[in-house]
């Protein structure tokens with residue numbers, strides 16, 4: 329129904345898309361995070377959410393990754409204040425999305441399972457979505 333109202337039709341051509349094509353939607357009002365296996369029409373707080381377009385990290389959003397004990401230790405030197413913080417880290421492979429939600433005042437770091445090839449995402453509430461390839465183990 330929201331698609332009909334907005335007049336924007338979403339058609340996913342590849343119905344067997346793997347999770348590497350995951351799309352991210354973040355509500356700018358409440359911070360809700362939605363991951364979808366393909367593009368879709370999602371609304372939150374009365375707003376139609378466009379899919380976030382991931383960018384290569386800039387110098388203030390550099391993602392550092394170390395592999396230890398079968399996990400990635402992921403960290404970004406980044407503010408974690410109430411107005412500017414990392415909202416989540418996520419590891420995405422062809423079959424799995426692992427999302428770790430972060431909150432203000434926490435450390436900007438987490439551990440993620442080291443499995444397969446894919447993408448490592450970090451999302452800043454002010455500057456958007458960044459991603460790098462998951463490093464080889």
Ligand SMILES: [Fe+2]
Pocket residue numbers: 389406412413452453454455
């Ligand atoms: Fe930021």
